[in-house]
């Protein structure tokens with residue numbers, strides 16, 4: 312058997328016969344009831360009780376003091392960076408190995424992404440390599456971190472919890488502190504993941520979530536900003552609701568806001584999905600365990616497990632090929648997709664995308680190696696539900 316065939320057999324052992332998609336949502340709870348309530352009330356849009364409830368439920372679940380629901384995860388990042396003090400002309404450190412939205416949100420605010428390498432044990436930003444890099448290329452001037460080569464202020468640092476696996480957030484926080492960087496966590500993929508018991512997205516000044524259709528829970532489209540500071544949370548709410556000053560009839564807007572509020576109908580879906588999150592997480596952990604058993608005899612392949620001290624949501628199951636097998640990645644993708652098992656490579660590293668190729672970056676040996684070797688496997692929660700096989 313070729314390596315591709317062995318991997319196909321291992322996947323089949325877990326998911327049965329194809330076609331099986333990479334990740335699909337599951338609506339087995341109160342979705343219909345809440346949506347009906349929403350329609351019956353006519354409150355489908357920018358106000359309604361489900362928005363308030365979803366924000367309260369999200370804050371309670373994550374342990375963040377506040378959650379502000381918005382239209383999507385990209386908008387959440389855009390607003391969080393702006394509230395975090397990122398100004399046009401600044402630079403923002405982000406991993407090269409992330410979804411393009413992380414970089415796009417930086418550019419929406421007029422800033423430039425500055426790409427950082429990853430580490431293999433978390434698939435996320437490498438704080439030790441970043442510290443060494445910043446020591447070499449920056450000066451601290453009046454409590455600002457200045458990139459000596461570009462003269463621009465490096466204002467913020469955005470780690471991302473890749474496929475739900477928590478980044479080394481302790482090390483990352485220390486770098487942010489020492490170099491005067493605002494820390495905003497892109498927790499779009501990590502709802503339900505914790506680092507030493509604390510929910511991802513609650514360590515930095517702000518954290519952002521996504522409820523896109525392919526994420527662990529979905530509102531159709533949606534996102535949220537997690538914030539512990541009450542004043543900042545009020546400002547986030549204001550800015551994402553067109554900055555309208557509360558008044559019974561007057562249209563007064565005291566700054567240029569955004570129409571980023573999550574509609575009530577999407578929040579209704581979110582409330583129902585959040586109720587099922589514990590079941591989804593248990594199912595995803597079972598899928599991981601089944602893949603673990605299935606991949607035991609497969610050489611040159613390692614299934615990614617949660618980092619030490621962390622609890623992952625196992626959003627997307629991931630295997631890493633040994634460097635010696637990296638050349639077979641495309642054959643593996645072709646064979647498995649041909650058999651109806653939707654597998655995917657890593658995102659193209661952002662510094663190699665046309666809009667971002669001129670952005671500053673550190674050496675990216677680990678991200679480049681991960682990009683060559685990484686494959687995501689079918690991961691939908693229902694695959695781990697009882698009787699689903």
Ligand SMILES: *Cc1c(COP(=O)(O)O)cnc(C)c1O
Pocket residue numbers: 382383384385386409410412413471497499500520521522523532533534
């Ligand atoms: C999904 C995702 C986003 C963006 O979320 P949307 O809701 O699709 O805008 C941002 N960052 C990462 C890492 C993501 O995976």
